[in-house]
Amino acid sequence: MIYPSNFEQKIGFDQIRNLISDACISDMGKHYVTRMKFTTRRPLLERWLRQCNEFSFIIASGNSFPSQNYFDLREEFHRLKTPGTFIHQEALFDLTLSMSTLKEILEFFNHTEDEEFPELKELTAPLEFPELLYHKAEGIIDHKGEIKDTASTKLSEIRKQLAAKQRQIMKETRKVFQQAKDSGWTSDKSEITIRNGRWVIPVKAADKRAFQGVIHDESATGQTVFIEPLVSFEINNDIRELENEEHREIIRILTTFTEELRPHLDALYEGYRFLGLIDFIRAKAVFSLKINAHMPVLSDENVLELRQGMHPLLYLSHKKTGKEIVPLNLSLNEEQRMVIISGPNAGGKSVCLKTVGLLQYMLQCGLPVPASPDSIFRLYDHIFIDIGDEQSLENDLSTYSSHLLNMKQFIKNANANSLMLIDELGTGTEPQLGGAIAEATLEQFSRKGAYGVITTHYSNLKIAADRLDGLINGAMLFDVEELKPLYQLKIGQPGSSFAFEIARKIGFPKSVIQRARKKSGSQHLRFDIQLQQLEADKLSFSQQQKEVDEKEAELNQLLERYNLLKDQIQQQKRAIIQQAQEQALDIVKKANRDVEKTIREIKEAQAEKEKTKASREQLEHTKQQLEKKIKLQDLPRKPEKKSSRKAVATELKTEPLQAGDFVQIKNTGTIGVLLKGSEKESQVEVNGMRLTIATKNLEKTLKRPKKTGSKGSYSGLVQSLNDRANDFKLSLDLRGKRVDEALELLQKYIDDAIMLGMKEVSILHGKGFGILRETLREYLLSIKEIQHFGDAPIDMGGAGITRITFK
Numbered sequence: 001m002i003y004p005s006n007f008e009q010k011i012g013f014d015q016i017r018n019l020i021s022d023a024c025i026s027d028m029g030k031h032y033v034t035r036m037k038f039t040t041r042r043p044l045l046e047r048w049l050r051q052c053n054e055f056s057f058i059i060a061s062g063n064s065f066p067s068q069n070y071f072d073l074r075e076e077f078h079r080l081k082t083p084g085t086f087i088h089q090e091a092l093f094d095l096t097l098s099m100s101t102l103k104e105i106l107e108f109f110n111h112t113e114d115e116e117f118p119e120l121k122e123l124t125a126p127l128e129f130p131e132l133l134y135h136k137a138e139g140i141i142d143h144k145g146e147i148k149d150t151a152s153t154k155l156s157e158i159r160k161q162l163a164a165k166q167r168q169i170m171k172e173t174r175k176v177f178q179q180a181k182d183s184g185w186t187s188d189k190s191e192i193t194i195r196n197g198r199w200v201i202p203v204k205a206a207d208k209r210a211f212q213g214v215i216h217d218e219s220a221t222g223q224t225v226f227i228e229p230l231v232s233f234e235i236n237n238d239i240r241e242l243e244n245e246e247h248r249e250i251i252r253i254l255t256t257f258t259e260e261l262r263p264h265l266d267a268l269y270e271g272y273r274f275l276g277l278i279d280f281i282r283a284k285a286v287f288s289l290k291i292n293a294h295m296p297v298l299s300d301e302n303v304l305e306l307r308q309g310m311h312p313l314l315y316l317s318h319k320k321t322g323k324e325i326v327p328l329n330l331s332l333n334e335e336q337r338m339v340i341i342s343g344p345n346a347g348g349k350s351v352c353l354k355t356v357g358l359l360q361y362m363l364q365c366g367l368p369v370p371a372s373p374d375s376i377f378r379l380y381d382h383i384f385i386d387i388g389d390e391q392s393l394e395n396d397l398s399t400y401s402s403h404l405l406n407m408k409q410f411i412k413n414a415n416a417n418s419l420m421l422i423d424e425l426g427t428g429t430e431p432q433l434g435g436a437i438a439e440a441t442l443e444q445f446s447r448k449g450a451y452g453v454i455t456t457h458y459s460n461l462k463i464a465a466d467r468l469d470g471l472i473n474g475a476m477l478f479d480v481e482e483l484k485p486l487y488q489l490k491i492g493q494p495g496s497s498f499a500f501e502i503a504r505k506i507g508f509p510k511s512v513i514q515r516a517r518k519k520s521g522s523q524h525l526r527f528d529i530q531l532q533q534l535e536a537d538k539l540s541f542s543q544q545q546k547e548v549d550e551k552e553a554e555l556n557q558l559l560e561r562y563n564l565l566k567d568q569i570q571q572q573k574r575a576i577i578q579q580a581q582e583q584a585l586d587i588v589k590k591a592n593r594d595v596e597k598t599i600r601e602i603k604e605a606q607a608e609k610e611k612t613k614a615s616r617e618q619l620e621h622t623k624q625q626l627e628k629k630i631k632l633q634d635l636p637r638k639p640e641k642k643s644s645r646k647a648v649a650t651e652l653k654t655e656p657l658q659a660g661d662f663v664q665i666k667n668t669g670t671i672g673v674l675l676k677g678s679e680k681e682s683q684v685e686v687n688g689m690r691l692t693i694a695t696k697n698l699e700k701t702l703k704r705p706k707k708t709g710s711k712g713s714y715s716g717l718v719q720s721l722n723d724r725a726n727d728f729k730l731s732l733d734l735r736g737k738r739v740d741e742a743l744e745l746l747q748k749y750i751d752d753a754i755m756l757g758m759k760e761v762s763i764l765h766g767k768g769f770g771i772l773r774e775t776l777r778e779y780l781l782s783i784k785e786i787q788h789f790g791d792a793p794i795d796m797g798g799a800g801i802t803r804i805t806f807k
Contacts (some may be wrong), residue, residue, distance in 0.1 A: 028276025048366030343476030400428030
């Protein structure tokens with residue numbers, strides 16, 4: 001049950017209907033928009049949402065989907081069911097075009113995988129496309145809507161005769177026209193013209209009897225008459241006969257085609273119903289992309305978890321003016337079924353209430369909602385709203401009476417499957433009595449276990465929310481220093497109306513404000529001041545918590561870097577020790593070989609003194625050499641050398657480039673000599689060739705360029721550029737990537753695009769929370785070679801794709 005009858009107008013859903021209707025191509029699609037209605041059937045609702053979600057993917061991925069010639073011929077089909085009728089020529093033209101569109105749609109889904117668009121493909125399953133009938137229609141009518149000469153042999157012959165007669169009549173008319181000119185019956189500036197579908201000659205009124213023919217018209221002054229020559233008159237009569245015969249043949253062709261069409265009318269009717277449905281689903285998808293909507297999680301539990309929700313109409317309005325919209329986070333569950341929202345006027349209470357109601361109603365009408373995709377929604381059987389002034393002179397209803405009648409309906413029909421939206425409960429009468437009735441009504445809602453969002457300024461309702469089970473207070477935050485609303489909802493504590501503060505801000509007389517403070521009573525003032533102080537404390541705490549979170553994140557990053565460096569040092573240490581052990585082992589092996597050699601020489605020389613002495617000296621020399629090597633081995637020479645080279649290379653990269661330096665083109669390995677340079681671009685000589693390269697793509701190097709023939713170097717460079725151009729794609733997909741990983745890929749991609757001279761590229765990053773998109777766009781702002789970037793068109797992906805144009 002939806003209450004009241006003008007519920008859609010109260011929450012703004014009528015405007016949503018209009019926007020979706022405007023996105024439709026055909027009247028068939030617009031008819032489906034008028035039939036869009038609230039449902040509580042979950043399987044049906046899930047199917048509607050999946051259909052819209054699948055079509056949104058088709059649009060966002062840039063697939064070409066037929067989007068024209070959605071003509072509604074169902075009334076024509078109904079007429080053609082009567083025997084003896086035939087299809088009109090204009091209807092046949094529309095039939096051919098719309099059947100072509102239907103054929104293209106069926107082919108689109110036939111060429112996709114079954115699991116890619118299962119819900120949309122299921123809609124095509126029962127359709128039968130009359131291929132032969134379509135080809136016959138194409139054979140009858142051309143792309144301009146005219147019956148083809150080849151539609152029948154007889155029609156072709158008739159039109160040949162007509163063409164011959166037309167040429168003959170033109171020839172005879174020109175001949176007579178020349179005679180009239182020669183005789184002075186027509187002026188020199190006159191030309192043959194047409195009157196009543198006949199070729200006529202303008203003749204001076206004074207000479208009209210000298211000219212044989214039929215008068216068809218005269219000029220406004222009466223000085224000129226338009227005469228059809230007698231010889232042309234007879235030929236024109238023959239043409240009229242042929243035209244009548246042509247018309248009869250066309251009717252015969254259309255009648256014959258209609259006889260073949262009639263058995264397929266039911267199948268075609270279903271096909272055109274499908275066209276209207278696809279147009280409707282497409283319009284919903286276009287609108288969903290426009291408001292950045294997603295399909296939320298549907299729960300069987302009594303839980304509504306709205307995360308980053310936005311009012312779609314407010315979102316579109318702010319998007320046009322460049323204003324920022326504050327998203328809404330709200331939770332309704334069995335522990336907090338109803339939220340009592342309080343706060344200052346114009347602080348966003350009513351917008352909050354309308355957002356909850358509109359998004360819930362949109363969802364149960366089969367529309368994705370502008371909220372985070374991890375939002376959780378449940379289905380309600382009843383949605384009630386009481387907002388605005390419903391006074392009626394005709395029904396003798398005051399504002400308060402209309403509110404009471406609404407509360408009567410709410411109490412009568414409320415249950416655990418009801419969602420109630422009440423703005424300013426209890427207003428419209430004496431505050432103390434109105435507050436008492438409102439509190440009693442609130443207690444009744446609590447006993448019935450109903451769910452809802454209620455706004456109020458009454459203090460007794462704020463206190464009741466803390467006292468009653470299932471109710472909780474919520475406050476619209478207010479900046480007490482700047483005296484302006486923040487449009488943020490905080491759950492847990494009531495909010496202050498800030499009446500005196502707002503009055504002081506707008507310049508209300510101070511004396512009046514002071515007297516009002518005294519009249520309001522100290523008890524109420526203390527309560528209001530406590531609420532204000534509580535709100536200020538919450539804002540301060542939120543700011544402190546934000547700073548703590550930032551410091552904690554920074555600390556985590558430092559800790560991660562420390563652990564990484566520690567691991568690297570341990571790895572280097574193990575490598576140095578292993579290298580030293582391997583070298584020591586080599587020294588021992590060599591020493592053993594030298595000792596064995598000395599012993600062998602002593603034995604072979606049979607212990608001759610000279611030989612023995614020489615061998616001992618050689619052994620002593622070897623020993624000294626080994627001791628020196630071992631002492632040197634204590635120092636990790638090679639790692640120091642390697643690290644020093646790395647340090648030199650790092651220092652080189654940070655030094656400014658100067659003419660004569662050896663430089664390397666980043667990401668290519670190409671090395672050359674810097675001739676001259678500036679901040680933007682530099683000239684580099686690579687194997688005899690002078691290249692102009694962006695300075696940011698160069699870095700100093702210790703390596704020297706290889707000496708190769710200029711011809712070979714040129715061809716190698718050209719081949720490298722050709723390979724890059726062949727591998728380059730005009731779009732880069734970064735969906736699912738981490739921010740740092742995506743940024744690295746984007747930097748290399750933009751460098752390649754600039755090097756290859758690309759004019760326009762696209763970056764597919766998806767929508768989500770927009771973190772990845774904003775990070776990537778911050779980087780793009782630093783690239784001077786980029787002329788412009790922004791969202792792709794809605795039907796090409798919208799905010800999920802960034803389109804980049806280079807200078």
